[in-house]
Amino acid sequence: MDYFNSQKGVLAVALSCKKPGDVAKVPGLCLKLAPHRGTTLKPLRMMIMGIPNVGKSTLMNALLKRRAANVGDEPAVTKSQQSFDLNDHMTLIDTPGLMWPKIEHDSDGLMLAASHSIGRNAVIDEEVAAFLGDILLARYPALVTQRYGCATEGMDGFHLIEAVAKRRGYRMKGGDFDLEKAALTILQDYRDGVLGKISLETPASREEMLLMIQA
Ligand SMILES: Nc1nc2c(ncn2[C@@H]2O[C@H](COP(=O)(O)OP(=O)(O)OP(=O)(O)O)[C@@H](O)[C@H]2O)c(=O)[nH]1
Ligand SMILES: [Mg+2]
Numbered sequence: 001m002d003y004f005n006s007q008k009g010v011l012a013v014a015l016s017c018k019k020p021g022d023v024a025k026v027p028g029l030c031l032k033l034a035p036h037r038g039t040t041l042k043p044l045r046m047m048i049m050g051i052p053n054v055g056k057s058t059l060m061n062a063l064l065k066r067r068a069a070n071v072g073d074e075p076a077v078t079k080s081q082q083s084f085d086l087n088d089h090m091t092l093i094d095t096p097g098l099m100w101p102k103i104e105h106d107s108d109g110l111m112l113a114a115s116h117s118i119g120r121n122a123v124i125d126e127e128v129a130a131f132l133g134d135i136l137l138a139r140y141p142a143l144v145t146q147r148y149g150c151a152t153e154g155m156d157g158f159h160l161i162e163a164v165a166k167r168r169g170y171r172m173k174g175g176d177f178d179l180e181k182a183a184l185t186i187l188q189d190y191r192d193g194v195l196g197k198i199s200l201e202t203p204a205s206r207e208e209m210l211l212m213i214q215a
Helices: 020-024 026-033 056-064 106-114 125-139 141-148 157-168 179-192 203-214
Strands: 044-048 082-087 090-094
Touching: 020 026, 020 056, 026 044, 026 056, 044 056, 056 082, 056 090, 106 125, 125 141, 125 157, 125 179, 141 157, 157 179
Parallel strands: 044 090
Antiparallel strands: 082 090
């Protein structure tokens, strides 16, 4: 929050779209950014933008207090721009998810895939889950042990997938462990929030990643 709020013209707020009290604060904060708008003659026009599947339409529905737009846990649910009046001096625009024209670093693509901002067919679940597993093991080992009941020392992301398959008894016909199913379990647990509160990236970890690439 400090990082975003230190940028010019940015007012960052952490909120859950599932908490009406959080959502109700948003129009007032937007008005702070554009105090010259917000009258019937010059309505405050708010555009909800972001990468796919982050809750833009959910936020809009929560602001409007009705199901104006479809929502769902997959990228590209919203396919076109939609405008609504919030009241007689504020309008809202919901937009389809935006993606960078080119994803420069592999780790960015993997983080977007782990968060389900990129469709499943574009990536391999096992590779994404192994990447996610590496981050979880490095930064949230206690949450991994709590959820999957395994010791994490010396483990990497691929080992974690194997360990989940073994502990859950995921097997394919023929008896081999079903690593794809275990990979999906890890991804879904992260996306559902059942592992706990996790940040894939912080300003410090990004700086570190960029330095490593340069080296
Ligand atoms: N826990 C939690 N889940 C949320 C929140 N906001 C949205 N979601 C869930 O996230 C998923 C995506 O929500 P959408 O509103 O469809 O996301 P979007 O950004 O409009 O997605 P696209 O239109 O596909 O770009 C849904 O399953 C929502 O229920 C939130 O604040 N908390
Ligand atoms: Mg949407």
